[in-house]
Amino acid sequence: MRVDIISIFPEYFAPLDVSLVGKARERGTLDIRLHQLRDWTRDVHKTVDDTPYGGGPGMVMKPEIWGEAIDAVVEQGRPEADPAALPRMIVPTPSGRPFTQEVALDYAKEPWLLFTPARYEGIDSRVMAEYGSRLRVDEVSIGDYVLAGGEAAVLVIVEAVGRLLPGVLGNACSVADDSFAPGAMANLLEGPVYTKPPVWRGHEVPEILLSGHHGKIARWRRDEAFRRTSDKRPELLARLDSDALDAHDRRV
Numbered sequence: 001m002r003v004d005i006i007s008i009f010p011e012y013f014a015p016l017d018v019s020l021v022g023k024a025r026e027r028g029t030l031d032i033r034l035h036q037l038r039d040w041t042r043d044v045h046k047t048v049d050d051t052p053y054g055g056g057p058g059m060v061m062k063p064e065i066w067g068e069a070i071d072a073v074v075e076q077g078r079p080e081a082d083p084a085a086l087p088r089m090i091v092p093t094p095s096g097r098p099f100t101q102e103v104a105l106d107y108a109k110e111p112w113l114l115f116t117p118a119r120y121e122g123i124d125s126r127v128m129a130e131y132g133s134r135l136r137v138d139e140v141s142i143g144d145y146v147l148a149g150g151e152a153a154v155l156v157i158v159e160a161v162g163r164l165l166p167g168v169l170g171n172a173c174s175v176a177d178d179s180f181a182p183g184a185m186a187n188l189l190e191g192p193v194y195t196k197p198p199v200w201r202g203h204e205v206p207e208i209l210l211s212g213h214h215g216k217i218a219r220w221r222r223d224e225a226f227r228r229t230s231d232k233r234p235e236l237l238a239r240l241d242s243d244a245l246d247a248h249d250r251r252v
């Protein structure tokens with residue numbers, strides 16, 4: 001997967017050099033390219049923002065700069081094998097559609113993602129209009145709170161998507177067991193996890209996990225996931241299909 005990120009703070013993405021995403025880059029599973037938006041400015045101050053039409057607080061990011069940057073990055077990034085290829089453009093914003101595990105799975109199928117994290121009060125809306133007619137443009141929110149810019153959201157999205165790519169997670173089962181992953185544990189929060197020692201400061205590991213009885217262990221884990229989901233995120237249980245609910249109810 002090719003990932004292009006255009007930002008006025010490319011140094012914000014240093015964390016993408018470490019851990020799972022960093023290793024995926026070393027292996028070539030992820031090809032992440034960072035671009036400094038100011039490289040497309042033409043004034044001595046490298047200005048990327050201006051006052052908002054209609055007044056109001058803050059500044060808005062200029063459309064011309066973004067337009068030249070996106071055009072250049074799309075042109076540079078086109079694979080020789082497929083000159084018509086275009087990226088899926090992802091714009092983090094508090095007003096976007098929620099970024100969920102389902103959206104992460106959808107993005108993980110894409111060969112090319114282009115992230116355009118904004119700062120200030122956002123990007124002139126004509127940029128989304130311009131590219132919405134040429135690319136698939138997704139405005140996404142990573143949560144109902146307001147950040148100072150889109151870069152942290154890009155880090156979240158790239159990690160959530162990157163870990164889904166083939167070979168990135170050491171144990172392929174981990175993705176299948178994710179909270180919100182399709183399948184038996186779909187839409188359930190992870191249950192508690194334990195490792196050695198069997199007793200730590202008087203806290204014992206649940207006996208069932210030491211039993212070696214895999215069927216009972218799987219059942220215990222699912223029941224714990226149900227209990228935790230019911231306690232912390234009861235609204236998620238409404239998403240469960242009736243089979244899953246019946247299967248749980250039959251046991252309790």
Ligand SMILES: Nc1cc(-c2ccc3cc[nH]c3c2)n[nH]1
Nearest residue numbers: 093094118142143147148149150
């Ligand atoms: N989910 C979420 C996204 C954002 C966000 C995204 C871009 C910008 C640009 C300036 N402030 C921003 C905030 N906040 N919260």
